[in-house]
Amino acid sequence: MPDSSPSPAIRTDIPFRLDRLPWSRFHLLVVIGLGITWILDGLEVTIVGSLGPALQSADTLRLTSANLGAVASFYVVGAVTGALGFGWITDRHGRRLVFYVTLIIYLAGVLLSAFAWNFWSFAFFRLITGLGIGGEYAAVNSAIDELIPAKYRGRIDLIVNGSFWLGAAAGALVVPFLLDPNLFSPNIGWRLGFGVGGMLGLSILLLRRFVPESPRWLVTHMKEKEAEDTVRGIEADVEKATGEKLPPPEGSLEVHPRKVFGLELIFSSMLGKYRQRSILALALMIAQSFLYNSVFFTFGLILSHFYHVPEQRVGFYVLPLAIGNFCGPLLLGSFFDTIGRRKMIAGTFAVSGLLLLLTAYLFAAGLLTQITQTAAWCVIFFFASAAASSAYLTASEIFPLETRALAIACFYAIGTAVGGSVSPLLFGWLIESGSSWKVSGGYVVAAALLLLAAVAEWKLGIDAEGKSLESIADPLSS
Template sequence: MSSVTTPASFETDVPARLDRLPWSRFHWLVVVALGITWILDGLEVTLVGSLAGAIHQSPSLRLTETQVGLTASAYLLGAVGGSLFFGWLTDRLGRKKLFTVTLLVYLVATICTGLSWDFWSFAFFRFLTGAGIGGEYAAVNSTIQELIPARRRGVTDLAVNGTFWAGAAFGALGAVVLLDPVVIDPELGWRLAFGIGGALSLIVLLLRRWLPESPRWLMTHGRPEEAAAILRDIEAQVEREHGPLPPVQGRPIRLNPRSGTSLAEVATTLFRTYPRRAVLGVVLMACQAFCYNAVFFTYALVLTKFYGISAASIGWFMLPFALGNLAGPLILGHFFDSIGRRPMITATYALAGLLMAATGYAFAQGWLSAVEQTAAWTVIFFFASAAASAAYLTVGESFPLEMRAMGIAIFYAIGTGVGGVAGPALFGALIQGGERTDIFWGYLLGASLMLIAAATEWKLGFAAERKSLEDVAAPLSSA
């Protein structure tokens, strides 16, 4: 590394050297070991969605439809608190330490969920599970964006976020097997289902041992020598795979050493330096969170109450829904790097909103069977999944390195708190009321929010495609 240290500042070309690396086994390790976060979250959300009928009928829990919705809200409240707390620690203590701690929190909590004995214990363990996942979002999103080359950041970030739905598909299939009374007693099956995430977490803990601390985090915290050593190791791995590396483009940047960023500085940066990006982040995150959590957390209840689908069969309806969501970011992701962030985010939010309104009306009129309803949601969330993944990409790219994890946490918390917590509770109450028209108004509200998000992106969106993170938002430590 070309680094010059002075008493006041130092120069570093860490960003340029990371961005020039060809795609390699190292990048696959980053994607697999850290991207598991979204698989675990998708697994958790789908398990509760697919298991909602069995949990509702469980002789030991006997949760009402409203209580099922409230436990989903408890999970999201935990995610909000966990993202803020662990996000703050991630920016202060480093990415590597925190993505280990948050995974351990999740592992213990999800296993304890399977041991719940009443509504309050179930809700409490769901809260802790959410706290672990929320912390993962902050630590993992920031790390992935800092280690992936700029030219591949968009497609990689969308694909990784989209793997939420690989977890969802896994959860749906697991629920089908574990709720089949021929295979196992459903009362035991739904409890064992929560052990799936715990088993995956143990494997991921081993993979994460091989990941280094983010060189970008080290350089902005006054530790250029450590950043240099880690970067040399990464470059050596890539050179063994691809041969000599391409030349470094651009000049080094000069940074002032600093140990941390205060909350006051975070607030000033968000709402004074980048107010338009702050508004954009809130709108994108809140709107997609409402739609996703309102629909997905309660869809099993819609299937059982309005279509007479048995609890044991819910997983078969969740599976195509999950696969459509997985396909969206994978198929559309590269357009966010080629066509650009602003046009693609606008288009995906708008299409999802329009289709959601039409499907809600068809549901209210009773025109759709359970299969047709599921097919409609599969198409809608093909676009909505790419839009939601792009929301996380946007808030991660929008702000300086020193507060990236906290920035992600704040917007995740605001979006989830405003849109995600209210959505499942509202839809749970609407479903319990038993009127299709009431549920239609909920769907129409979600569609309107997606269209508002599309308009906001068109007005406030900015070009970040193929640009270094430091060019999109200069580090706070820039000299």
């Protein structure tokens, strides 16, 4: 059994050396190598959502609306399981190992989805895909936060998580061509979407060789020499790229490294000293998960069932929606580092909730067309996307380093299990009812969760902007 007892104290300046670095080529490679997974995920998740009506055809998988909701739930269950399992492994064995393993699992699930032959095979392959992406959330967000300097951490985290929607936009553009019967037969076009996405994802494995293990993780896990060598290599790369000598670090930290940190120590921290932060992270995660799994991922079904948009044209409506989702984190991200976390997080959740209430009424009353419905969602998700990304940022930076990946995993898993596994099934049933008022009632539930999350952030939020991770939450090894 690995030794979990602390070693003699050491004093390290590694966190402060990483935080004083200027933006450089190294940081850009980290963002691309790790964040590009979200683009790929956005591509294939949008393909699934946009292909929903096509997969109901007798020429494809003959899925019902309830089947499509169940497939989404299988994906969510896989993501929850992957997040918890790989979150624990990430904190125990390091970030670098896990973000290779989870990417391979994810790509396997995507490629297998192209060969599904019925509901159960498709659902199972989506489950495998979810296992991989759940692990990616824990490992990748941990690594990015621990390698990016404090003054850029907020905007970079939001943009990386928001880059999902670049893939979604690409997926929206691709779907009309995949469903064009003049180009592909009905049972071939949808499969190509998964196959191409999986093949593109293989290139990410090559990009990740530029990303080192987190020096912060290394120094707290009895690998001080490796941490020192890694930081020196990063500093040399930054100095070469900028042509300037780095200033000395401002501060140091005393830690008691361990090979492993037991689950008892980790959970006692999350449920004891940081209990209020746990409540906050959970509220944000549940709200954003319910919103996206209920509203965005059923958008194709709404267009088809209530506005009678042909399935081949659904992608054209999803495209502006995806662009709005990406523009939110891109344009608002810097304000999370300047105006501050608490004001921006509470504000984006509150605005999203209020706009959703208004749109729910207009939809139920039959006052919207497919064009105005799409425009309304674009405005809502401009703010909601920044809010959702800030939920991941919050969960990843307000807990001690030794529990960061598991904290992300736990709150992602619980939030997704509550908001993500229930909402697709719920909305699948609501849409099948054919009643716009029933569907609107689901939107009201989503809006209420957003407003509750805004209140939780205002009351319990942490002003983490510009601060080192170690000053936001003392390491368990300190």
